[in-house]
Amino acid sequence: MSDEGLSRRSVLRGAAVTAVAGVAGFAVAATSEAADDTGAATAANGYGAEEETGQRLAALADIPAGGGLILDGPRVVLTRVESGGVAAFSATCTHQGCTVSSIEDGLIVCPCHLSRFDLATGAPVSGPAASPLPPVAVEVRGEDVFII
Numbered sequence: 001m002s003d004e005g006l007s008r009r010s011v012l013r014g015a016a017v018t019a020v021a022g023v024a025g026f027a028v029a030a031t032s033e034a035a036d037d038t039g040a041a042t043a044a045n046g047y048g049a050e051e052e053t054g055q056r057l058a059a060l061a062d063i064p065a066g067g068g069l070i071l072d073g074p075r076v077v078l079t080r081v082e083s084g085g086v087a088a089f090s091a092t093c094t095h096q097g098c099t100v101s102s103i104e105d106g107l108i109v110c111p112c113h114l115s116r117f118d119l120a121t122g123a124p125v126s127g128p129a130a131s132p133l134p135p136v137a138v139e140v141r142g143e144d145v146f147i148i
């Protein structure tokens with residue numbers, strides 16, 4: 001074997017080691033990025049973390065008897081029947097997903113196609129919505145209403 005042959009073999013072996021190391025490094029980096037991407041997507045789409053429980057939604061005094069209060073942030077409608085009981089529903093209309101916008105004549109009103117929902121039960125009363133507004137579990141603690 002000549003020195004020239006050893007030298008060529010050494011260069012080829014060195015190139016092969018470099019290529020393997022490069023592929024391994026890429027694989028580790030790609031795996032790390034995939035893990036980071038998964039976390040970012042989970043946080044961004046809102047499905048990753050459960051809704052915080054115990055969040056204060058409103059003061060009881062801010063919910064008129066026989067009326068309600070629509071909260072834009074948590075998209076919740078808090079209602080209060082004449083007897084004083086508090087109910088809570090999703091503010092997302094079950095027809096096509098608009099946010100309900102007002103309480104009129106004792107009914108929760110969706111502005112998009114004018115579905116109206118019962119204040120105490122969330123059941124559709126008129127308009128195209130066929131399903132009730134989903135209930136939201138809340139409790140009154142002292143003078144405030146909390147999501148549970």
Ligand code: FES
Pocket residue numbers: 093094095096097098110111112113114115127128129
């Ligand atoms: S989206 Fe509410 S009535 Fe159509």
